[in-house]
Amino acid sequence: MIDRDPEGRKRARLAPWLLLAPGMVWLFLFFFFPLWTLARMSLSSRPSRFANPTFDWNWSNYGDAFSRYGEQFTRSFTYAALATLATLCIAYPIAYVIAFRGGAWKNVLLGLCVVPFFTNYLIRTLAWKTILGDQGPLVEALRSLGVLAADGRLLRTPLAVVGGLTYNFLPFMILPVYVALEKIDPRLVDAARDLYATTWRAFRKVVLPLSLPGVFAGSLLVFIPAAGDFVNAYYLGSAKTTMIGNVVQDQFLVQVDYPVAAALSFVFMAIVMVSVVVYARLLGTEDLA
Amino acid sequence: MTARRSHTGIGRREFLTRSGLLLGGTALAPTLLAACGGGGDGGGGDGRSVSISNWTSYIDPALNRAFTRRTGIKVTYTEDINDNNEYFAKIRPNLSRNQSIGRDGIVLTDWMASRLINELRWVQPLVEAEIPNKKNLRAALRSPGFDRERTYSLPWQSGVTGIAYNIDVTGTEIRTIDEFLAVEGTKTVLTEMRDTIGLIMASMGIDTDEPTFEKAAPAFDKLERAVRDGRISGFNGNEYVNDLGAGNLAAAFAWSGDVAQITRDNPKVRFAVPESGGMLWSDNFLIPKTSNRAGLASRWINFFYDPANAARLTAEVQFISPVEGVPEQLRKLGGDAAKLVDNPLVVPTEEFLAQNHIFGPLSGKEEERFDERFSQILGTG
Numbered sequence: 001m002i003d004r005d006p007e008g009r010k011r012a013r014l015a016p017w018l019l020l021a022p023g024m025v026w027l028f029l030f031f032f033f034p035l036w037t038l039a040r041m042s043l044s045s046r047p048s049r050f051a052n053p054t055f056d057w058n059w060s061n062y063g064d065a066f067s068r069y070g071e072q073f074t075r076s077f078t079y080a081a082l083a084t085l086a087t088l089c090i091a092y093p094i095a096y097v098i099a100f101r102g103g104a105w106k107n108v109l110l111g112l113c114v115v116p117f118f119t120n121y122l123i124r125t126l127a128w129k130t131i132l133g134d135q136g137p138l139v140e141a142l143r144s145l146g147v148l149a150a151d152g153r154l155l156r157t158p159l160a161v162v163g164g165l166t167y168n169f170l171p172f173m174i175l176p177v178y179v180a181l182e183k184i185d186p187r188l189v190d191a192a193r194d195l196y197a198t199t200w201r202a203f204r205k206v207v208l209p210l211s212l213p214g215v216f217a218g219s220l221l222v223f224i225p226a227a228g229d230f231v232n233a234y235y236l237g238s239a240k241t242t243m244i245g246n247v248v249q250d251q252f253l254v255q256v257d258y259p260v261a262a263a264l265s266f267v268f269m270a271i272v273m274v275s276v277v278v279y280a281r282l283l284g285t286e287d288l289a
Numbered sequence: 290m291t292a293r294r295s296h297t298g299i300g301r302r303e304f305l306t307r308s309g310l311l312l313g314g315t316a317l318a319p320t321l322l323a324a325c326g327g328g329g330d331g332g333g334g335d336g337r338s339v340s341i342s343n344w345t346s347y348i349d350p351a352l353n354r355a356f357t358r359r360t361g362i363k364v365t366y367t368e369d370i371n372d373n374n375e376y377f378a379k380i381r382p383n384l385s386r387n388q389s390i391g392r393d394g395i396v397l398t399d400w401m402a403s404r405l406i407n408e409l410r411w412v413q414p415l416v417e418a419e420i421p422n423k424k425n426l427r428a429a430l431r432s433p434g435f436d437r438e439r440t441y442s443l444p445w446q447s448g449v450t451g452i453a454y455n456i457d458v459t460g461t462e463i464r465t466i467d468e469f470l471a472v473e474g475t476k477t478v479l480t481e482m483r484d485t486i487g488l489i490m491a492s493m494g495i496d497t498d499e500p501t502f503e504k505a506a507p508a509f510d511k512l513e514r515a516v517r518d519g520r521i522s523g524f525n526g527n528e529y530v531n532d533l534g535a536g537n538l539a540a541a542f543a544w545s546g547d548v549a550q551i552t553r554d555n556p557k558v559r560f561a562v563p564e565s566g567g568m569l570w571s572d573n574f575l576i577p578k579t580s581n582r583a584g585l586a587s588r589w590i591n592f593f594y595d596p597a598n599a600a601r602l603t604a605e606v607q608f609i610s611p612v613e614g615v616p617e618q619l620r621k622l623g624g625d626a627a628k629l630v631d632n633p634l635v636v637p638t639e640e641f642l643a644q645n646h647i648f649g650p651l652s653g654k655e656e657e658r659f660d661e662r663f664s665q666i667l668g669t670g
Contacts, residue, residue, distance in 0.1 A: 049653050050409055052385060072669070133537035134475050135458075153475065155537070156522050238523050239516050242668035250669035253374045255660055256381075 042262035053259050061263035069247050069264065076243040077271065079158070080227035083165035084173075087222050088215065090166070091173035095214075096207075099181035113174050125164055125235050132160050132236065156238040164232035172221035180214025181207070216283050224272055244268055338363035339585045341394040344370045344572065347446065349605035356592045362585050367392075372526060373401040373481075380577070384411045389579040393586040396445045400483060402573040403435030403650050406442065412575045414440050419587035422594030425612045429642060430571060434650050443590050444571040444611035446546070446602075449634065449645055450484040451567040453529070453543035457557045458536050465564050466492035470520050474539025477523040477532075478512070482663040483648040484568050485524075485542055486512065491646050492565040498649045502658045513666045524667050533558050545634040546608035560634065562645065569645040571611065600626070607635050 042061055044053035098109045116124075131138055132154040139155075142148040154160050184207060192202035230245030237243075244264065251261035345368040353364045370376045376397065380390045397405065405411045417423070426443065436442045454463050459472045466489060469476065478485040487497050489508040496504070515521045529541040534555045545567075548560040574590045576583050592598055593612075600618030603610045604626035616630045629635045651659060 049657055050381075050385075050404075129532075130535075130537075133532070133535065135536040151473075156475070235528075239521075239666065239668035247669045250664050250667070253372075253378045254664060255657070256378070 038262050038265060041258055042266050044259045044262075046257070046259065049256060058259065061259045062267065064260055065263040065267045069244065072242055072244045072247050073267070073271065075241070076227045076245070076268075077275070079162050079165060079233075079241075079243060080223050080229075082162045083169065083226045084219050084223045086162065086166040087170050087173040088177075088219065091170060091177055091218065092211075092215075095174050095178035095181055099178055099184075100186065110175075110178065114171050117171050121168065122231065124168065125231050128160070128164055128167070129155060129235055132163075155236060156241070158237070158241050160236040161233050161241045161243075164236045165226045165229060168229075168232065169222040169226055172225075173218035176217040176221065177211060177214040180211040180217075184210045212283055216280070219279070220276060223275075227272065228268060337361060337585070338365060339393045339582055339589050340365040340367070340391060341396075341586070341589065342367050342369055342376075342392045343396045343445070344368065347396070347572075347606055349601055352593070352598055352601060355598070356589060359592070360588060362588065364589065370396065373398050377401060377404075380411075384409075384577060384579065387579060390577055392577055393580040393582045394574055394576055394589060396572050396574050398481075398572050399433065399435065399570055400648070400650070400656075402442050402575055405575060406436055407650075408653060411578050412441050413578045413580070413583055415443065415576060415590070416584045416587040419584050420591040420594065422591045422612075425594050425596060425599075425614060427611050427613050430611050433571075433647075436573075442573040442575050443594070445574050445593075446606060446608035447569065447571040447611055448608045449545040449562060449567040449569055449637075450479070450481075450488060450542060451545065451560055451562040452488075452540060453533055453548045453551075453558060453560045454540035455533050455536050455538065455557050456559055458539040462559070463540060463561055469540055469563075470515055472540060475522050475537065476520065476540045477525050477529055477538060478521055478542040479544075480524045480526055480667070482659060484544075484570070486659070486663065487568040487646060487648045488542060488563065491568070492563060494565070497568070497646045500649055500651060500655075500659075502655055502662070505659065509662050509666065516666055546606060549607040549632065549634050562641075567645045569642065569647050597621075603635060604629065607632075609635060609637055 040055050041053060043057050043059065044055045045058040045061075046053045094113065098106055098113075102109050130136060133139065134153050134155060139148060139153060142154075143150060143152065148154070188206050188210075189202050192206050193199075197205065227243075228245050230243060230249050233241055233243040233246050248261050248264050248268075251257045251264065339362060341364060343366065347368070348366070350366070353366050357363055376395075380392075380395075383390045420443070423439070423443065426439065430444050430447070431439060433439075452463050452466075452469050454469075454472070456462070458474050461468075461472065463469050463472060486505060486508050487500075489512055490497050490500070490505055493508055493511065495508060512521070525541075527544065527547050529538055529543055530547050530551055532538040533541060533543075534551055536557075543560065545560060548558065551558045552560065576586050580586060593602060596612055596614035596618045599610050599612035600615045600622060603615055604619065604622060607629065616636050619626045619630050619636070633641045
């Protein structure tokens with residue numbers, strides 16, 4: 001017998017579950033299950049170096065992760081924060097110009113921002129190695145201008161790593177900020193001007209607050225992958241600029257210490273989660289589309 | 290929470306979302322792929338093919354075709370080894386569960402070969418009956434510590450780790466590790482721990498044949514100080530090749546074969562074996578225990594122990610051949626190949642070999658201490 005509601009429509013009891021099923025299966029297989037495995041691994045210990053780790057509530061992995069790699073954690077989040085700030089400073093004006101002044105060229109301009117990133121991530125990072133190289137044109141120009149000392153260099157410095165992160169994640173800031181700005185009704189700015197607001201005040205009171213959801217989304221899209229990145233630190237940095245991603249890579253591939261690597265990944269996720277919540281509180285996200 | 294959703298401009302936003310996703314995918318994919326590594330199933334099922342993994346640029350592909358012509362055995366040859374540790378991480382999940390890795394032959398450096406042979410027993414004996422050319426193995430390589438009878442392994446190529454430098458940047462020749470550290474400019478060492486720490490140990494007069502962590506400690510301290518003072522600015526694999534040629538590096542710890550290949554085009558790049566000696570190493574052919582084509586894989590390695598084929602391989606890769614009789618065959622090949630006979634990095638004299646060191650085996654516990662200390666200096670430990 002078919003269930004009917006008071007108006008006589010069929011009650012679909014299974015339909016919502018069926019519709020949810022693919023998503024749930026996906027989430028279970030590719031999110032919860034790996035996360036659970038990772039959590040178990042992070043609490044395992046190894047009887048010997050190459051033996052498969054066994055689960056035994058070994059919390060000391062977390063102790064190790066915190067105490068031994070504090071420096072790399074701090075560095076990762078500092079670099080990621082700096083890169084996020086830098087992308088914001090570069091992306092906001094670009095997105096603003098495209099959204100408000102782009103006219104018929106909007107899509108072309110956006111395309112121009114995105115197209116360079118169709119090149120492989122690794123290749124782009126390696127290209128920076130050539131550009132920033134000690135005998136490269138950039139360093140020579142900066143030396144002759146006196147910006148860099150005669151033996152000054154760019155490659156293998158923190159500046160190169162933060163610069164690489166900024167460059168590689170720039171479009172992730174441009175696109176969401178652009179979407180937020182593009183949604184703003186230009187007549188709101190006109191109204192502000194009619195009420196004697198200066199251009200700057202109209203921007204500060206109208207445009208900026210309305211674009212914050214985009215800034216928030218962009219910051220997350222830049223900050224999280226940047227903090228976990230190891231490619232930029234590996235190719236553009238030195239032994240003094242290693243990030244947590246490099247440590248995880250080393251623990252997995254060289255030390256073969258999967259439990260500590262898993263614990264590091266968990267600590268990383270926890271820090272990211274806490275910073276996202278704090279950031280969301282500060283910026284207010286109820287308006288996020 | 291206020292749900293304020295605008296429905297205008299969906300088209301463009303949808304476009305943006307999609308391009309964002311696409312972009313995200315393109316940016317993340319290499320990282321993910323790098324983490325997973327390329328898979329690949331070994332050989333067909335007819336039993337007349339072998340699947341081999343080797344390092345990049347480590348063969349003349351024509352030799353594989355010649356092997357197939359002569360024996361009728363097809364070769365699936367994959368250049369997917371870039372780093373011993375990385376490759377180990379890739380094969381470990383399967384081999385530790387006794388599952389196939391889809392390969393019948395792999396090529397790994399001495400210490401990793403030792404780990405697979407002695408510590409983990411993940412390889413099977415070579416099929417002697419299929420390798421009559423084993424008699425051509427050079428005497429010096431016949432009984433290494435990790436495989437006394439060469440039951441499980443045969444060297445593919447050998448090389449020497451020393452110092453490479455760009456004379457235009459350094460302005461001076463480099464003959465010792467201390468000169469290397471003192472010279473102006475950007476310098477790097479290798480991420481391969483045994484090569485880097487071995488060279489430094491040898492320069493301090495520390496024996497590397499039977500290394501222990503205590504003996505190596507002063508060498509680690511010296512390396513650490515050099516990294517801290519900025520006298521060594523980085524660690525790398527063979528990325529140094531391009532940087533040296535371009536002058537972005539003044540000097541680097543380097544592998545002989547790579548440098549032999551650069552110096553062909555760029556005479557400013559020079560290679561020196563330090564006066565205290567270089568590090569001598571071999572990459573070894575091994576058959577994983579899960580392969581059921583050990584006989585065919587053995588025939589494949591046998592082919593490269595024929596001096597004529599070995600010489601063609603040497604002419605291409607310019608490392609040191611483990612096969613006797615290669616110089617004569619190189620002369621027969623004539624042209625550039627014949628000139629290699631006079632290059633001590635390709636055809637070393639006994640006296641040249643004697644001034645180099647071999648990094649002896651490390652026990653599991655010791656190796657762990659070495660690796661940890663090295664990572665610490667690398668900034669990841």
